[in-house]
Amino acid sequence: MGASAGPATHPPTRGLLTRGLLTRGLLTRGLLTRGLLGAGLATLLLAAGAAALRPAPAEAAAAPPVLLSDDFQDGAADGWRTSGGLWSVAADETSVLRQTTMSGRAVACAGDPAWADYAVTARVKPLTMSEPQSSAGVLARVQPDGSHYYLATRADGTVELGRVTGGRATALASAAYPAYPAVWRSLTLVVKGDSLVGVVNGSPLLTATDTRLRRGRAGLATASGTASFDDILVQSYAASTPDTQPPLTPGRPSVVTVTPTTVTISWRPTVDNVGVAEYVVYQGEQFYQQYPVRTVAGTGPVTLTLNPSAATIHFAVAARDAAGNLSQPSARVTIPQPPSYPKSGDDTVAPGPPGNPVLSGPNTLTWTPASDNVGVLEYHVILVVNLDEVRLLAKVREPSAVVSVSGGNPMVRVLAYDAAWNSSSSALVPYGPGPSPTPAPGAR
Numbered sequence: 001m002g003a004s005a006g007p008a009t010h011p012p013t014r015g016l017l018t019r020g021l022l023t024r025g026l027l028t029r030g031l032l033t034r035g036l037l038g039a040g041l042a043t044l045l046l047a048a049g050a051a052a053l054r055p056a057p058a059e060a061a062a063a064p065p066v067l068l069s070d071d072f073q074d075g076a077a078d079g080w081r082t083s084g085g086l087w088s089v090a091a092d093e094t095s096v097l098r099q100t101t102m103s104g105r106a107v108a109c110a111g112d113p114a115w116a117d118y119a120v121t122a123r124v125k126p127l128t129m130s131e132p133q134s135s136a137g138v139l140a141r142v143q144p145d146g147s148h149y150y151l152a153t154r155a156d157g158t159v160e161l162g163r164v165t166g167g168r169a170t171a172l173a174s175a176a177y178p179a180y181p182a183v184w185r186s187l188t189l190v191v192k193g194d195s196l197v198g199v200v201n202g203s204p205l206l207t208a209t210d211t212r213l214r215r216g217r218a219g220l221a222t223a224s225g226t227a228s229f230d231d232i233l234v235q236s237y238a239a240s241t242p243d244t245q246p247p248l249t250p251g252r253p254s255v256v257t258v259t260p261t262t263v264t265i266s267w268r269p270t271v272d273n274v275g276v277a278e279y280v281v282y283q284g285e286q287f288y289q290q291y292p293v294r295t296v297a298g299t300g301p302v303t304l305t306l307n308p309s310a311a312t313i314h315f316a317v318a319a320r321d322a323a324g325n326l327s328q329p330s331a332r333v334t335i336p337q338p339p340s341y342p343k344s345g346d347d348t349v350a351p352g353p354p355g356n357p358v359l360s361g362p363n364t365l366t367w368t369p370a371s372d373n374v375g376v377l378e379y380h381v382i383l384v385v386n387l388d389e390v391r392l393l394a395k396v397r398e399p400s401a402v403v404s405v406s407g408g409n410p411m412v413r414v415l416a417y418d419a420a421w422n423s424s425s426s427a428l429v430p431y432g433p434g435p436s437p438t439p440a441p442g443a444r
């Protein structure tokens with residue numbers, strides 16, 4: 001027998017490790033800044049940390065308190081009351097709650113009718129959807145008479161946030177989202193006061209304001225279709241003292257306008273268990289950069305100045321509450337460096353691609369001009385070094401530019417712009433004299 005230590009000498013560390021790193025923000029902040037860890041994964045990590053740690057210790061915790069969780073691994077759907085449909089625990093990779101009646105509306109709900117402010121999350125997998133309006137989703141504030149708010153994925157390729165009162169559904173917000181039957185997706189519906197937020201696979205896509213339903217149970221539902229549900233999590237958004245819970249991650253900002261030197265962005269409001277006090281706006285040029293550049297009370301519009309040497313510029317926002325808790329940054333919106341003249345005209349036809357840039361003299365790149373139905377006004381020369389660092393080397397009118405290149409493994413491309421900012425690109429090619437001409441067969 002060897003003398004190796006048995007596994008029992010090592011205490012389980014996964015939950016502690018996750019909590020420690022998340023609490024200190026080392027894991028998520030570091031990885032998110034570098035863009036290696038998506039918001040969805042971060043959300044999963046937060047959820048996993050919350051589940052492993054319940055009840056939460058007295059120290060500051062990032063995740064909201066868990067009111068209810070069910071992964072159906074005990075093989076039972078105890079605590080769930082159903083109305084319509086045929087619900088049972090079934091096997092689908094793991095144990096899940098499945099609704100198998102094709103027609104009509106089916107609801108399963110759980111929790112406390114006094115719940116007011118909370119987030120209900122479930123993994124949802126639509127199985128068979130018979131009509132365009134077939135749907136599967138999560139419910140909040142389910143009333144004894146069946147009224148509720150819902151966030152549902154629909155067979156017509158949308159997600160919808162809405163309200164059912166008196167047996168009638170009213171859509172409050174909707175967005176395109178692929179229906180993909182038989183694919184799991186995560187749906188979260190947050191209800192906080194009059195604010196409703198719908199989050200799909202970690203992205204807050206929908207917001208609405210409604211005052212009709214104040215409290216009620218959490219739930220799951222299908223309409224004209226069958227679906228599996230798993231990993232139900234209900235988290236409190238009730239105010240707490242002290243407030244240690246950060247706001248919900250805001251949705252991706254939208255670009256309102258771009259000028260040759262500025263961009264104006266805005267975003268939808270997000271929610272907090274107490275209240276969002278301000279938003280932090282981040283700007284960056286390389287994918288690993290994300291600098292706070294502005295703090296504002298509202299949701300924009302905010303106008304920011306562009307660095308003229310950036311090839312692309314990205315923006316994100318995070319929400320902070322009055323206690324200083326900061327949410328994760330939102331998904332980024334990215335724009336290319338705009339042309340140096342204002343956008344004009346209603347031309348929608350992009351130029352043909354310019355030729356690939358070749359080194360034709362000391363520090364001089366040239367390329368075959370692009371053609372356009374109206375006219376090419378500007379070329380941008382883009383440099384990529386060390387595989388991922390992107391810079392704008394030059395904005396020129398003629399198909400030639402004197403450039404200064406530094407960094408490893410340099411690659412270059414040229415973009416052509418017309419007056420309406422339609423653009424086309426050459427290929428990304430190594431910085432150099434270009435391929436040697438291939439002699440024609442028989443040539444000497």
Ligand SMILES: [Ca+2]
Pocket residue numbers: 071072073094095096230231
């Ligand atoms: Ca399960």
Ligand SMILES: [Ca+2]
Pocket residue numbers: 243244245246247272273274275321325
């Ligand atoms: Ca808070």
Ligand SMILES: [Ca+2]
Pocket residue numbers: 347348349350351372373374375418422
């Ligand atoms: Ca054109």
